[in-house]
Amino acid sequence: MEFFGLFFDSIISLFSDFINPKKRVFIGYLLLSIGLAFVWLMLARKLSSHSASRKIFDLNIFWSASAKADYKIFILNRAFTFFLSPLLLSQIAIATSLYFALHSQSYIHQGQFSDVHKAAIVGLFSVTMFLVDDFSKYILHRWMHKIPALWAIHKVHHSAETLTPITVYRVHPLEGVLYASRSALAQGSVMACFIFLFGNQVDLYTVVGVNVLVFFFHITGSNLRHSHISIRYWPWLEHILISPAQHQVHHSIAKEHYDKNFGVALAVWDWCFGSLHLSEKNSDLKFGLLQEENSSSSDLITLYIKPVLEVFNIAKKYFIDFFHYAFLKLNLKKE
Numbered sequence: 001m002e003f004f005g006l007f008f009d010s011i012i013s014l015f016s017d018f019i020n021p022k023k024r025v026f027i028g029y030l031l032l033s034i035g036l037a038f039v040w041l042m043l044a045r046k047l048s049s050h051s052a053s054r055k056i057f058d059l060n061i062f063w064s065a066s067a068k069a070d071y072k073i074f075i076l077n078r079a080f081t082f083f084l085s086p087l088l089l090s091q092i093a094i095a096t097s098l099y100f101a102l103h104s105q106s107y108i109h110q111g112q113f114s115d116v117h118k119a120a121i122v123g124l125f126s127v128t129m130f131l132v133d134d135f136s137k138y139i140l141h142r143w144m145h146k147i148p149a150l151w152a153i154h155k156v157h158h159s160a161e162t163l164t165p166i167t168v169y170r171v172h173p174l175e176g177v178l179y180a181s182r183s184a185l186a187q188g189s190v191m192a193c194f195i196f197l198f199g200n201q202v203d204l205y206t207v208v209g210v211n212v213l214v215f216f217f218h219i220t221g222s223n224l225r226h227s228h229i230s231i232r233y234w235p236w237l238e239h240i241l242i243s244p245a246q247h248q249v250h251h252s253i254a255k256e257h258y259d260k261n262f263g264v265a266l267a268v269w270d271w272c273f274g275s276l277h278l279s280e281k282n283s284d285l286k287f288g289l290l291q292e293e294n295s296s297s298s299d300l301i302t303l304y305i306k307p308v309l310e311v312f313n314i315a316k317k318y319f320i321d322f323f324h325y326a327f328l329k330l331n332l333k334k335e
């Protein structure tokens with residue numbers, strides 16, 4: 001009986017992201033994205049409402065082999081999350097350890113700024129949380145592209161040849177673990193510092209339980225980043241916020257688009273660290289992996305197992321090189 005209860009719970013949790021406003025694929029954000037896509041296609045691309053709807057709900061995109069693989073990975077990864085999440089470091093554990101560690105330093109005392117007006121504390125906390133979270137995503141995403149072992153894992157996301165809102169879930173479970181740890185570390189640290197400095201007045205400005213800035217990111221079409229609707233912003237705005245078209249540039253296999261636009265919500269990090277690429281008018285982007293990566297596949301075994309084998313081979317090579325180097329050093333010393 002308990003087994004059936006557990007099974008039923010897992011089925012509900014499988015689709016829980018669609019009714020959770022904290023998640024990008026929340027049904028409300030998806031509907032808003034469809035609305036935005038309509039407005040964009042009719043006003044900027046001058047399409048009729050009929051052509052716009054045919055373009056938005058293009059079955060060649062939503063029923064492609066790549067999209068079907070996205071849907072399967074979505075379901076499989078939910079199962080992985082179900083079993084892995086109890087093992088992950090929690091935000092509260094990090095916040096609590098850092099909070100107590102802060103007591104051992106003597107520069108700033110606990111509650112140093114607790115007399116600051118509550119509205120200012122809540123405003124500062126909401127902005128800091130958003131900035132630190134977004135910046136940590138930028139850093140980790142950049143590492144995923146630059147470090148060979150991490151790229152082996154991140155390639156699963158880039159192997160998508162068509163983009164749909166579900167492509168955001170097309171990630172290897174190991175990438176899921178890395179991003180969950182990043183989130184716990186970034187958000188837990190901000191929480192600990194704020195509670196230490198400002199006391200129990202710390203809170204977030206929220207809409208439907210979501211940080212107001214994250215909510216703004218989602219209602220302005222965060223789902224269209226993984227789509228075939230290339231909404232562009234003005235060039236000055238693409239220096240501040242990543243437009244859907246800019247994330248599509250990130251997925252493009254063209255050489256000039258390689259290692260560009262790592263940002264999630266803000267483009268300022270890319271602008272500061274030299275990886276910004278503005279979107280281009282009428283560009284016909286091809287998504288996926290280069291032929292030499294030899295990983296462009298919608299086969300699930302390849303998508304799940306191959307990255308692990310690649311990481312293992314990279315680690316093996318490092319170990320062999322390290323022991324070879326240590327052995328040479330030891331021999332030189334003897335001589």
Ligand SMILES: [Zn+2]
Pocket residue numbers: 141145154158250
């Ligand atoms: Zn990437």
Ligand SMILES: [Zn+2]
Pocket residue numbers: 157226247251
């Ligand atoms: Zn992406």
